[in-house]
Amino acid sequence: xxxxxxxxTVLVFATALSVAPFSDASDGKLLGTSGLLSIEGSAGGxxxxxxxxxxxxxxxxxxxxxGFSNTKLKDYHLKTGALAFGVSNRIEFSAAQQRFALPGNxxxxxxxxxxxxxxSGDLIFGSAPQFAITLQHKRHQDTALLNALDxxxxxxxxxxxxxxxxxxxxxxxxxxxxxxxxxxxxxxETGLLGFHDDxxxxxxxxxxxxxxRFWAIGAEFRQKPDFDGAAETHWRxxxxxxxxxxxxxxxxxxxxxxxxxxxxxxxxxxxxxxANF
Amino acid sequence: xxNSARTTANARNFALLLALFLFFGCAAKPQPxxxxxxxxxxxxxxxxxxxxxxxxxxxPKVMVFFQDTQFDYFRERLIEDICVRSGGPCExxxxxxxxAHSGMQIRESEFNYFVEDTQRAMQAIGLQTSTQNKLLALxxxxxxxxxxx
Numbered sequence: 550x551x552x553x554x555x556x557x558t559v560l561v562f563a564t565a566l567s568v569a570p571f572s573d574a575s576d577g578k579l580l581g582t583s584g585l586l587s588i589e590g591s592a593g594g595x596x597x598x599x600x601x602x603x604x605x606x607x608x609x610x611x612x613x614x615x616g617f618s619n620t621k622l623k624d625y626h627l628k629t630g631a632l633a634f635g636v637s638n639r640i641e642f643s644a645a646q647q648r649f650a651l652p653g654n655x656x657x658x659x660x661x662x663x664x665x666x667x668x669s670g671d672l673i674f675g676s677a678p679q680f681a682i683t684l685q686h687k688r689h690q691d692t693a694l695l696n697a698l699d700x701x702x703x704x705x706x707x708x709x710x711x712x713x714x715x716x717x718x719x720x721x722x723x724x725x726x727x728x729x730x731x732x733x734x735x736x737x738e739t740g741l742l743g744f745h746d747d748x749x750x751x752x753x754x755x756x757x758x759x760x761x762r763f764w765a766i767g768a769e770f771r772q773k774p775d776f777d778g779a780a781e782t783h784w785r786x787x788x789x790x791x792x793x794x795x796x797x798x799x800x801x802x803x804x805x806x807x808x809x810x811x812x813x814x815x816x817x818x819x820x821x822x823x824a825n826f
Numbered sequence: 827x828x829n830s831a832r833t834t835a836n837a838r839n840f841a842l843l844l845a846l847f848l849f850f851g852c853a854a855k856p857q858p859x860x861x862x863x864x865x866x867x868x869x870x871x872x873x874x875x876x877x878x879x880x881x882x883x884x885x886p887k888v889m890v891f892f893q894d895t896q897f898d899y900f901r902e903r904l905i906e907d908i909c910v911r912s913g914g915p916c917e918x919x920x921x922x923x924x925x926a927h928s929g930m931q932i933r934e935s936e937f938n939y940f941v942e943d944t945q946r947a948m949q950a951i952g953l954q955t956s957t958q959n960k961l962l963a964l965x966x967x968x969x970x971x972x973x974x975x
Binding site: 722 | 935955
């Protein structure tokens with residue numbers, strides 16, 4: 550099942566890459582405003598979702614984004630394959646598969662099914678921010694290993710409220726983006742290490758400056774919970790993203806995920822490549 | 827002794843310079859026609875609009891809305907519009923944005939295609955990124971009177 554999904558993701562991605570540059574199926578949004586597919590599949594930055602919707606589908610259009618990301622840390626390795634369907638710049642459906650390699654040749658797999666609704670506002674136009682609500686239903690593929698780790702639950706659903714705004718002529722005369730999230734979650738290490746019985750409200754944020762319309766440089770922060778006093782380290786990254794054209798986008802980030810399951814200083818690099826059509 | 831006196835004097839001069847700099851820096855408000863000047867006044871705006879018309883004519887997705895347009899007339903009105911909005915000494919003699927786009931039912935995506943034509947035109951004539959962004963911010967404010975009319 551895991552193998553099949555991974556192969557499927559790669560196949561779709563390869564097809565998308567080969568078709569995207571020649572297709573003008575849906576390109577109604579402005580360059581970069583689709584964001585990138587985050588590690589959980591929802592469009593946004595790298596480690597946080599934003600209020601933006603995947604693909605370049607504007608009103609009355611339909612579009613697809615397909616991407617792959619690789620996060621290599623000191624002791625862990627996370628790979629995500631993700632697909633997002635954007636409808637009319639209003640709704641996004643996403644599916645992501647994560648493979649999380651732990652020390653000791655252990656591997657966990659998590660599927661995430663997401664739905665995002667743009668409630669109001671526009672990222673660029675008008676004075677109000679773009680507001681969105683995202684549901685991320687997370688489900689582990691192999692619960693036996695999770696049970697061995699003494700985890701309470703193998704599934705959980707996050708609710709994320711997001712607000713995004715891009716100011717034209719912002720900081721240093723450059724277009725400037727800010728995103729803020731409030732997330733309700735039971736997930737431990739975003740669900741990679743299972744789910745708790747309790748739920749917490751957490752804050753997330755991102756800022757980016759666009760040197761020109763093809764590039765974005767920014768930083769992200771993601772608050773993490775402390776279930777039963779076992780505080781997780783907050784996640785953070787700095788990133789550079791490149792949008793050479795609407796068909797393809799890519800980003801590289803330096804991530805600092807702190808201590809994960811007792812292993813300290815989990816820093817490393819996040820890379821993502823995605824196609825839109 | 828001599829050295830320390832000089833250091834004190836230097837520090838005082840520096841403080842004075844800093845105070846002057848802050849005073850004028852904070853007092854200096856941008857001129858109302860700053861963007862008009864950045865765009866290169868009448869001549870620069872003329873070049874920009876010419877470049878925009880080149881992009882529009884090369885873009886079938888935008889050109890569909892310009893089938894009946896007399897480009898000489900459009901050029902003069904767009905120059906006036908950009909001049910007025912950027913703080914220049916002009917008078918806009920055209921229709922209001924809502925009137926000019928009435929019945930066209932321009933979609934969000936089609937407005938964006940025009941924005942992209944404008945971006946390419948600004949790039950083509952070598953406007954600085956910050957000037958481009960200021961002009962885009964002005965254009966963005968007109969969107970609600972342009973789409974879905």
